[in-house]
Amino acid sequence: MSGAADTPDRAALAVEEVSKSYGSLKALDTLSIAVARGEFVALLGPNGAGKSTLFQLLTGLFVPDEGRIEVAGHDMRHESRAALAKLGVVFQQPTLDLDLSVAANLRFHTRLHGMGRAAKRRIEDELARIGLAERSREAARNLSGGNRRKVELARALLHDPALLLMDEPTVGLDPGSRELLVDYVHQLCRDRGMGVLWATHLVDEAERAHRVIVLHQGQRIAVDTPAALRERAGTNSLGAAFMALTGETPQKKEETV
Numbered sequence: 097m098s099g100a101a102d103t104p105d106r107a108a109l110a111v112e113e114v115s116k117s118y119g120s121l122k123a124l125d126t127l128s129i130a131v132a133r134g135e136f137v138a139l140l141g142p143n144g145a146g147k148s149t150l151f152q153l154l155t156g157l158f159v160p161d162e163g164r165i166e167v168a169g170h171d172m173r174h175e176s177r178a179a180l181a182k183l184g185v186v187f188q189q190p191t192l193d194l195d196l197s198v199a200a201n202l203r204f205h206t207r208l209h210g211m212g213r214a215a216k217r218r219i220e221d222e223l224a225r226i227g228l229a230e231r232s233r234e235a236a237r238n239l240s241g242g243n244r245r246k247v248e249l250a251r252a253l254l255h256d257p258a259l260l261l262m263d264e265p266t267v268g269l270d271p272g273s274r275e276l277l278v279d280y281v282h283q284l285c286r287d288r289g290m291g292v293l294w295a296t297h298l299v300d301e302a303e304r305a306h307r308v309i310v311l312h313q314g315q316r317i318a319v320d321t322p323a324a325l326r327e328r329a330g331t332n333s334l335g336a337a338f339m340a341l342t343g344e345t346p347q348k349k350e351e352t353v
């Protein structure tokens with residue numbers, strides 16, 4: 097059921113008929129998705145659905161075999177610098193340098209983005225927002241897993257992106273930290289008008305999304321609000337709707353720790 101993207105007016109992301117193969121395996125098959133500014137879109141798919149492949153294309157690590165990707169109106173292939181400047185990413189694997197201080201980890205990113213004088217203030221602001229201003233001089237190693245994730249998120253926001261990509265960001269976090277992270281990112285959508293694409297295989301994390309894209313074996317098999325997906329499947333639970341659509345057993349938070 098993948099087809100033309102329902103591109104909203106103020107698109108943070110437009111993916112149009114993108115395909116990517118590894119040899120004879122089609123990891124993504126003419127995939128079209130869109131994320132508007134201020135919208136939280138969950139990309140829900142079981143292991144192997146193609147989420148990581150999509151994120152590799154969205155971050156410019158690889159180019160699609162076919163199709164087109166735009167971030168905030170900038171073509172990833174022809175205007176990759178402008179597109180990447182509008183993109184914030186939190187990767188699944190931890191990426192902080194644990195021996196550096198929290199602030200130094202963020203400074204590195206501001207230099208990468210050529211932020212100059214604005215950098216110091218932006219770092220202070222972002223750390224204050226996540227309640228870690230007091231710990232800016234401490235080594236990142238001293239922080240809990242949840243706080244390290246928050247620092248990675250703060251770092252992704254320093255250059256004020258239009259689109260935030262979260263790649264299975266709660267892996268390895270305790271339930272409390274997971275809730276806080278989801279809450280904070282919803283707040284970012286509301287307050288800063290950022291588009292968010294949140295990839296997960298955990299149905300719970302998609303419950304409050306504005307829209308859910310269900311990805312299965314490289315294809316978009318559904319895109320709708322959680323309520324509409326439940327209604328379509330004739331069930332009260334998004335997990336049951338996911339199972340009806342994919343034939344896969346949905347995973348809940350507790351099952352992954």
Ligand SMILES: Nc1ncnc2c1ncn2[C@@H]1O[C@H](COP(=O)(O)OP(=O)(O)OP(=O)(O)O)[C@@H](O)[C@H]1O
Pocket residue numbers: 118121123141142143144145146147148149150297
């Ligand atoms: N470098 C690669 N070479 C060959 N096949 C690959 C490669 N990377 C991914 N694949 C295959 O492509 C398909 C999509 O994988 P991908 O990692 O994108 O899925 P995913 O939804 O992110 O799953 P996971 O959560 O397990 O990472 C899978 O069948 C996977 O085995």
